[in-house]
Amino acid sequence: MTSSKVYLITGGNRGIGFELVKELSKDENNFVIATVRDPSKNDEFKVFSESKKNVSAVKLDFDKDSDIDGLGGQLGKLTDKVDVFISNAGISDAYHEVVEASKEDYFTHYRVNALAPVFIFQKVYPFLKKSDIKKAVFVSTAACSFSEFLPLRVSAYGSSKAALNFSVLQLSSELVNEGFTIFAAHPGMVSSDMGKVGLEKLPQIVPDIEKYFADSLVVITPEQSALGLSKVIEASDSQYNGKFYYYDGSAHNF
Template sequence: MTSSKVYLITGGNRGIGFELVKELSKDENNYIIATVRDPSKNDEFKVFSESKKNVSTVKLDLDKDSDIESLGNQLGKLTDKVDVFISNAGISDAYHKVVEAPKEVYITHYRVNALAPVFIFQKVYPFLKKSETKKAIFVSTAGASFSDFKPICVSAYASSKAALNFSVLQLSSELANEGFIIFAVHPGMVLSDMGNMAFEKLPRNMPDMKKYFAARVTPITPNESALSVQKVIEASDSQYNGKFYYYDGSEHEF
């Protein structure tokens, strides 16, 4: 069995995922497997990953069934276990009111944000079972919270993440007796490519959105988010199972 602590991070080539790869790989006892849609793309992540002995990549497009189906075989060539699975990859491009959102926007967001993480977990599950750690963290959003509903026009994005949250609850219940620790985390309002796009598009849909964000949301950088999420993951134990945490470590209701 692989002696290093093995992390699998989906969407590890940009934004929060890339920052998590950078921070976790600083510890040579960690082995990071990052999924990317196009491993051949010559970008900053590829240069970084090729310079690190403890970082590997696998091809995974969440919108391609063939990529998900091949994930187990790809992982098996690199490791015999996964200690920590971070389901980070997703999309957010649903800046519409519900009554205006195109059908395809809903279908795409549910396929990528709600369904793909579940099917990916099914492939990762046999590797997690071989670990003593057995942690699975699903990156969600405060915008999907029922208990703290926010009047933001993110239609399919928020509801797809709410669907993901329910799967997190189901998995945490089903696998608790096997020693799994499964929970969701809100990474903050992050100034990544995705977050910057939100700041550009949301005000056009709701004129008061800038005022809302200024009053209630403090944007953070991808690195600040990654460092905070890393602390939450490292602090997590069996008490975290089936819960929803914000990047600052506070617990919130779904």
């Protein structure tokens, strides 16, 4: 159906996801499909996507099983394969210690950050199998690292992303013999809408936050994050499988 290099990006209408769409669609040989909750919403993404022949959108609300179940049908109308799947959509809106976090904090973060990416990958898998590239990149976070633990009081967010990382490792092991390259990526401390909330709240919760970072608390823009991630994704090969990379190209332990 298409000879272009096909990217599928979840949460492609805002923040890092939108910047990835803009960055990757600069190459007219790429066809970029973004998932959005409401494709009819008259926002910046809609204006942009309608101005680009190589950008399209599909409806996907993580809270609706019918949207996840119907994703394959929507993709099938646009392409017969997906070369690169970027699982970008996620949430981080609970800044509590473990003893204070609510059930809803945990349930919501696990549903969106840990479970939905797996269920969506299951629907995308048949399209990835038809590609010669077969890449899946799951946007994770340094905040869930075991080897470089950061006491940031984001228990629901951090643990849900740690659960996602386990699925990344599991998938990378299960599908390596099928030629897949599957890895996790940290986008950096980003001044997106979601990131700005964290940047405002975390210093209040962890007053000495800067001492937990190697240099300083470096904040980057969504554009910088997307540019870095796109370079990492483009450079990735079989050696990246089952690994954890930062947006700057450096490899880290989970």
